[in-house]
Amino acid sequence: MARNKYPEVTVEKILDVAQRLFLEKGYDNTTIQDIVDHLDGLSKGAVYHHFKSKEEIMDAVGDRMFSANNPFEKVRKRSDLNGLQKLREAIHLNQADENQTNMTIQSIPLTRNPRLLVEMIESNRRILTPYFQELLEEGNRDGSLHTEYVREIAELIPLLTSLWLLPSVFPSDKEGMKKKFYFLGDMLEKMGVPLMDDSIYVLVEEFIEKMSEKK
Secondary structure, three states, X not given: OOOOOOHHHHHHHHHHHHHHHHHHHOOOOOOHXXXXXXXXXXXXXXXXXXXXXXXXXXXXXHHHHHHHOOHHHHHXXXXXXXXXXXXXXXXXXXXXXXXXXXXXXXXXXHHHOHHHHHHHHHHHHHHHHHHHHHHHHHHHHHOOOOOOOHHHHHHHHHHHHHHHOOOOOOOOOHHHHHHHHHHHHHHHHHOOOOXXXXXXXXXXXXXXXHHHXXX
């Protein structure tokens, strides 16, 4: 069999199909065979040559979606915003990405899939924490933030927002989710990071409504 001269093209095809199916059917309802069936002749072996599991595909899809519409890269060079404003704007931009939001709120069975859970935590630590740390440090320098816990908060925010605030991991009704967000806002403010303003809480309300609709 001839070797694939352009493996990156095959990887992109796999991720294109997987992303579409995950968004249409949900992660739990999409199988490797479903992905193969939409790859125009590629075999299951070809998929497994590039990805060891569906979990690994999901992780790669998430990373690619984030990279394609990275809100932190969009704000980091803006001279009209201080560090705190950049953090808030990054949140607004992230929530404006409908596909990213839908991928976040779909019913991904993290508690039944420890491998995916670990990969999500590692991805957040590797990708999101450095961005948060950079903007927190900038905020301390320009005076919009006043915190002694830059590294700790940079690690904590991705962890809480990707796990603790997901009802699929920590079951909660709408009121319980709202209380968690307000708790997070109060906690950050006491640590010198008043991240949550009225505009963010509007996004929170919209996000919670979408989460509820997916149940």
